[in-house]
Amino acid sequence: MHRAPGEYHISVKELPASERPRERLRQLGADVLTNAELLAVILNTGTRGESVLDLAQRLLVSFGGLVGLARADLVTLQQFHGLGEAKAAKLKAALELGRRLALAQPEERPVVRTPEDVYTVAGAEMALLEQEQLRVVLLDTRNRVLRTVTVAQGHVNGAQVRIAELFREAIRANAPAIVLLHNHPSGDPTPSHADIELTRSAVQAGQLLGIEVIDHLVIGHGRFCSLRRLGLGFPNS
Structure with missing residues (x-):
């Protein structure tokens, strides 16, 4: 040095x-x-x-x-x-x-009941990222967080993200449910058409695999949007 x-x-x-x-x-x-x-x-x-x-x-x-x-x-x-x-x-x-x-201490794992709970898991951290990143939160049968994995970085959309990648770790961990979480570096969390299509594709794939997609959160600067809450990409939501 x-x-x-x-x-x-x-x-x-x-x-x-x-x-x-x-x-x-x-x-x-x-x-x-x-x-x-x-x-x-x-x-x-x-x-x-x-x-x-x-x-x-x-x-x-x-x-x-x-x-x-x-x-x-x-x-x-x-x-x-x-x-x-x-x-x-x-x-x-x-x-x-x-x-x-x-x-080893499941009782101390965060529990996901609302979009706000999901945001608490990693939202504040992701809001600071300079690059767009897509993460998957793996949940157990009681909606407790098993772990969070990053599956894509850069320009995240349905055309560039392989649906199989969203479920790879969930299958390995035998997780019955997941939540998608990604950020918009622009700071505006308004879901794009690509975000909605990615959600729809993930929900459909999850139904075939027996893994429920609970929600998809888009993170902005200090705020977020829940696609399930907005009724975007989720049937009958």
Whole structure:
């Protein structure tokens, strides 16, 4: 890493003991640590000229937070400057344990009863995306969220999204219901003709597969539209 003359990065050992992530965790508990501090505890060491806290913060910024970091595959993490094979594997393992813990506590999973519940799952995050993205929320028999998967990014419409992709993970997870969720980077959540056609095609395919499409939300800046609530693409809604 190239640094300007005189530029200096403090190491964790040079921080007061009360400010070191591991010491703070020991004294105060993990719940008070920031995401960067928790990552620093997992990674343990930084790189030449960069503390582990700096490395952790750079990771979060580069991947867009914990959600983006969790989505990154092992190869991508290994290629990130400052990680390497061992640290990337340790980080991936920690994130996977967190995912499995969430799945192991179904009573704490979000429950989807209304479009507002769906928006709470990922809507606020998606409103900030600069690119259009289509996600599928997988639900169990009690409409609890199993997980959310991204199936398309870029220009999302019925012509470019394969219907089979919408249901692939639902079939694997034996999920009886899904919700479609995508954003309009323009900020206007008004459903387009392509959005309506995609919804109609998904509903019809879901009926054949025995997987109910509960709703399709279009996310704008601070607001959203529910196609089911608007009666668009859903029969008898």
